[in-house]
Amino acid sequence: MSDKHMETGEGHIGYPGYFGVFAILVFGTIFTYFSSFWDLDGTLFPGANTLLALAIAFFKMTCVMLFFMHVYWSPRMIWLSAVASLFWLAIMFAYTMSDYFTRSLGVFSV
Amino acid sequence: MSQHADTHHEEFHYHAPGLQHQFEDMKQQEESVSIGMWMFLVQEIMFFGGLFTAYLVFRSRFPLAFAEASNHLNAFWGGLNTLVLIVSSLTMALAVFYAQRGNRNMQVIMIILTMIFGATFLGVKVIEYTDKYNTGLVPVTGWNKKTKKNAEQHAAEPAKKEQAFTLPLIETSAAASAATEEHAAPYVNPKGEFQWNSGRHVFDYAIEKEKGGKAYLTEAERVGYFSQGEFDPNKYRDKIRIFYYIYFVMTGLHALHMIIGLGLMSWLLWAAFRGSFGPEYFAPVEMSGLYWHFVDIVWIFLFPLLYLLGRHFLAGGTH
Amino acid sequence: MQNVDAIGSGIPAIPKDNYLTNGFTLKSWLLTKDHKRIAIMYLISISLFFMAGGLYASAIRLELLTPETDLLTSATYNKVFTQHGILMIFFFLIPSIPAVLGNFLLPIMIGAKDLALPRINLLSLYIYWLGGALTVYALLQGGVDTGWTFYTPYSTTFSNSYVMAVGLGIFINGFSSILTGLNFIVTIHTMRAPGMTWFRLPLFVWAQYATSLVMILGTPVIAITVLLLAIERAVGVGIFDPAIGGDPILFQHLFWFYSHPAVYIMVLPGMGVISELISNFSRKKIFGYEFIAFSSIAIAVFGFLVWGHHMFVSGQSIYAGMVFSFLTMVVAVPSAIKMFNWSATLYKGSISYDTPMLYAIGFMGLFLIGGLTGLFLGSMGLVVHLTDTYFVVSHFHYVMVGGQVIAYLGGLHYWWPKITGRMYSEFWGKISAMLVFIGFNLTFFPQFILGYMGMPRRYASYPAEFQVLNIFSTAGASVLAVGFVMPLIYLMHSLFYGKPAGDNPWMLPGLEWRTTSPPPTENFEKTPVVTWEAYEFGEESGLDLEAARTRDSVTTV
Incomplete structure (x- = not known):
């Protein structure tokens, strides 16, 4: 097993880091909401709206997993x-x- | 464990507080607990994965009905709930952060904040469910509000239903919501059945598109919405009901996980208040945090998949 | 070394302080966190379920003695075979080796004091009991008649039996197996004794690891599927019934996404036991250790890619079917690797035909037949002829009974002296092993022929020309039943009258044989340090091969 894990105080990004990730998540949510009104299905290709929304969701999930759930240091x-x-x-x-x-x-x- | 085993064991090792007898040291215990928690999350992912598969199958086969149905979820409440959960995730992460630092007061505050936001989420969910109950969108017969204005209207119901499905294509969201309100008024549902009184705007939109020579309906839809070549509102409604069924099962199971999470939080609050957690021992906070973030992640996917389908059909359908 | 002492000391005695003498009250059992006691409670529970399932099997075979529907009505027959399947699969086969032998031996084999999460282990037992109780309650109320596969829409809409209660029983029981798998993975990762590297693990442990992967990744899917089924049945709305716009094939996808890998839950641990038995009773280092270890993992992974071969005639796309058919052939490769390696291990080994080894050899023959007929059923063309015939029934009994049950019995005999501290009667053991082998073949081989001739499964009656082979099958089932009841008697007998076995009755190098029999509560006096490879026979491991060869005169009763 890796030894970089569980060194107290190392397993997170600190106070500003948490708020940075939080800001990204909030921005992602608002962006998803408004982007859903664009008719990407019509202008690009069918399913483009869903694809964009899922891409943002994946990005948000990755942020939560890496930083809030400390996977990055695990x-x-x-x-x-x-x-x-x-x-x-x-x-x-x-x-x-x-x-x-x-x-x-x-x-x-x- | 038995008395015998413990006394026997102490001859060999010093036991740190909170260290269980089967482990050699704290590092081993923490590693075990964290892998165990992740394995649990893996099974949770697969558990919700079955539902997402069901969603995927029906969504890919009947996208129009799903978009139609989704337009009647309130994306404002859904978005608000997403934000609420994200804030609670932040406070949860900070609770772990302060537990590692051994800051008891901030720990307690953060756990309380997490619980407040969790409860807010559930409160909003109640508002949404109530709305569905009142408008006949719960897919189970008898589980909707039973409204019986008078017998005449009840008798006239089938005709009205027919009329509902002949609404013209609606171009703007304002017009759509106006149309919805208009049809919400004469709502009659004596048996508390699932009802769909909001027309077929998305379907009409697609038919309009097909006139341009472009195939817009999926093969399943060409079979699934029609009887003898004619559009069949009942079959369309069946697909919409499937959306609401999936919606209720998914959000219901998610809410159940939230409730379990709140239970965990209450226990955590009590333990944190007593000062149980510090730099050497904070695994319970961390593990509960993992669970909480996982529930958050599920919602991050549920929000766009359930609330945001086909809003562009209403908003920007200008081609 | 301990082993030498054990051999030298002549008549071994049962140690005073062991896990069995650590408390005698009911509470000391029900609230124990000792993996060995939990394993014993699992052993008793699954034996009861096995007997119940066996009774149903007897009823099936008796009914099929004659072509007419005489002993049971058709409706009862439906319930009988369904309940036979449900009890045997969910409450016997799936927990059999992992929860009993795995639970007991896995920590000892890796040199740990206990599983990593002992309370979770106890919880899994209680969940198992809860799910079992709910299921038994439903069976007593009137049972269920959908077949163990619960195919929709029959199960959601038309069946007039206790589908929901049994479904919830299986849902609950699923979490027991998830928690066991979770515990094993954590334990294998974090609890290995100093020097116990991954490639020194006994192959039984590797097999348990692969099984646990399947349990964690697959079981939640059946849980949610059965939950959806129960909701649909309860409220009359859902996604499976085509009459209300649902999709019954989606149910089959979700069901088999778990239930095909579940077949590997039911055979991988058996393969692990067989690896132990073949190597140890040939007194030879196993051939191709790494290949056997990784083939277990490969089976666990590829097992998830082939579920569509249960749905070739369901209306599934033929193109998807082609992929599933091809992958089915691929998944046979790791199983074949194991078979070849076991055969190569036997070559020039000094084989002793003790009871466990008889089971192991039986396994190799039966699993070979079971596995190869699986390839018949995995080929898309032939399966049109064979679907839902007795060929299928026979095939999966060859894998599950011929594989897992035989391996389980072999393992139980092999580790019985470690578990109880006493030897069973070798004479009766050998007799029963042979009876099981003969009875099993007599029961199920005729069913291959019946199935090929076109006799469909799940019917209480059949055309008269099939009767001869059915009589063979029922006769075989009687022999098989005797073979299964005998161990129950002589193993119980050995508990009280068996000769004390000593620490290492088989004279083997594995870590479990280096502690006392029965082991103390924390398994070892002090944490062992492993300096030897797995299956290392020889003087340097404290084993005198010559003494082992003449062991028979010492231990045979």
Whole structure:
């Protein structure tokens, strides 16, 4: 296990850091709210609105995980479990959707 | 543990306060607890992951109905709640920060603030749920407000429903909300059923787009909204009800996690007040913090996925 | 060294201070945090569930003795096979090796005093009891008839049985297995004794680690799925019933996302036990340690990518089916690696055919058949013919009974002297191991033929021309039942009359054999320091191979 972990006082970004992350999160929320009124689906491509909103959500999640949840200073095992859980979620999404997206191709298509 | 084991053990090792017998030292204990908590969070992620999969499947197949339904969630309350949770996450992170510093008073203050914001979140949730209850948007029959103005209106209900689905395309959010209010007024729901009286603006918008020669409906929608080639409001309503079902299950389970979190906080508050935590021993604060941030992260995703779909259909549908 | 002393001292005695003598009150058991006592309570609980599930199995086989629907009505038959499945899978197979043998041995094998989170361990037992009690209550009220798979919309809308109560029982029980898995992962990461590096861990521990991964990543998904099912059934609205716009195939996706990996929860620990048995009873360092260790992890990971092979004829996309079919072939590779390595370990080993080894050899044969027929069922074309026939039934019984149950029994016999401090009767042990093997094959091999000929599963009646093979199967089941009941008798007998086993009755190098039998509450007098590789046989490990060869004359009753 890594030894950089758990040195008292090292495992966080300090007072201004917390407020910086907080400011980013608040900005992200407000930005998500207003960006949802732009018609990106029409101007760019269908799903662009959702993609943008999810990208912001991912960014916010990363901030919370790295700094509020101290993953940045944590041993590799913690990094691994955080990444692995998202990876497994991706497996579940991708393989389930691979069924739905390809179901009407080929012989069954109208 | 038994008396025997403890006395037997003390001959070999000095025990730090809070150190359990199976560990050699505090570092090992902290590492174990933190990995354990993360494993718990991994399982929580997969737990919500099942719901997100269900959401993904239905959303990708019936995006129009989902957008239609989502427009009737109040994005203001949703956004406010997101901010409230973010603030509570900050205070929680600061509680851990002060626990590490051994600052008891600030610890207690931060935990109290976290609890206040958590409770605020739940309060807003109650307001939202009440609104859904009053307007017949709870997907379960009998769980909505039962309104019975008089028998005549009850008899006339089917006709009105039909009319509701023939609203013209609404171009602006102002017009949309006006239309909603207009139709909220003669609301009759004697059995407390799930009702959808707010038209099919998003669907119409898509049909309008399709006239431009561009395929806009998904293959599932071409089957899922029509009966014998005709638009079927009941089938459209079924998909909208699925959105509300997913909405209630997701936010309900999230709220349940918040309530459990508040329980944890109360215990933490009591322990912090007694000065249990300091630079050597703050694992409970840190672990509760991880849980709290996790619940926050779930909401960070729920907010855009549930509240913000297809708002542009109403706001900027100018093409 | 301790081992030498144990061999030299002639008649071993049971140590006075051990985990069993540390308190005799009911409270000292129910509130214990000792992983060994929790394992014993698990052992008793899952044995009860195994017997209940076994009774249902007997009812099924008796009904199928004749082509007509005579002993049970069709409706009762539906309930009987459903409850057989639910009890055996969720309440016996899944907790069997992890919660009993894993719980007892994992901390000892890595040289720890206890699991990392003992209170969580006790909590998992109570959750198991709670889920079990709810399920048993539902079964007594009238049971459930959906099949253990709870397919929608039958389970959400049409079934008139206690789906919700059983579903909630399984939901609750799921958290027991999540907490066990969580505890194991933490323990293996943080509690290893000095010198116990990752590649000195016994392969049983690696297998438990892989199993725990599956438990943590998969079980929550079944929990939420069953919860959604219960909500849908309770309120009449949901996402699974097509009549109200739902999608039954989504249920199957979510269900099998867990339940296919759950198959690996049910066989990986068994593979871990077999790795121990094969190496130790061949008295030879296991061949390809790293390959076996990593193949466990590979099975755990690839196991999550193949669930669609349960849904080939459900209406799933054929293109997704092709991917799932291909990956099913891929997941067979790590299992095959294990089989080859075990065979290579046997080669030129000095094999002793003790009861656990008989089980291990039985496992290799049965799992080979079970695994290969799995490939038949994983190929998209053939499965159209075989879906929902007795071929499937036979296949998964070969994997689960021929794999996990046999491995569990083998492991239980192997570690019985460590757990209780006493030897069972080797004679009766061997007889019962052989009866189980013969009875099992007689029961399930005819079912491959029946399935191939087209006999569908889940029916109480069948065409008369299938009767001969069904009689074979029922006859085999009787033999199998005798084989399962015998250990119950002679193991109980050994508790009171068995010869004290001594610390290391098999004369093996593993860490669990270097403490007393039964072990003291904190497992070791002082924390052991590991200086040897896993499965290192030889003088330097304190083992006299010659003495081990002539061991039979010492320990056999």
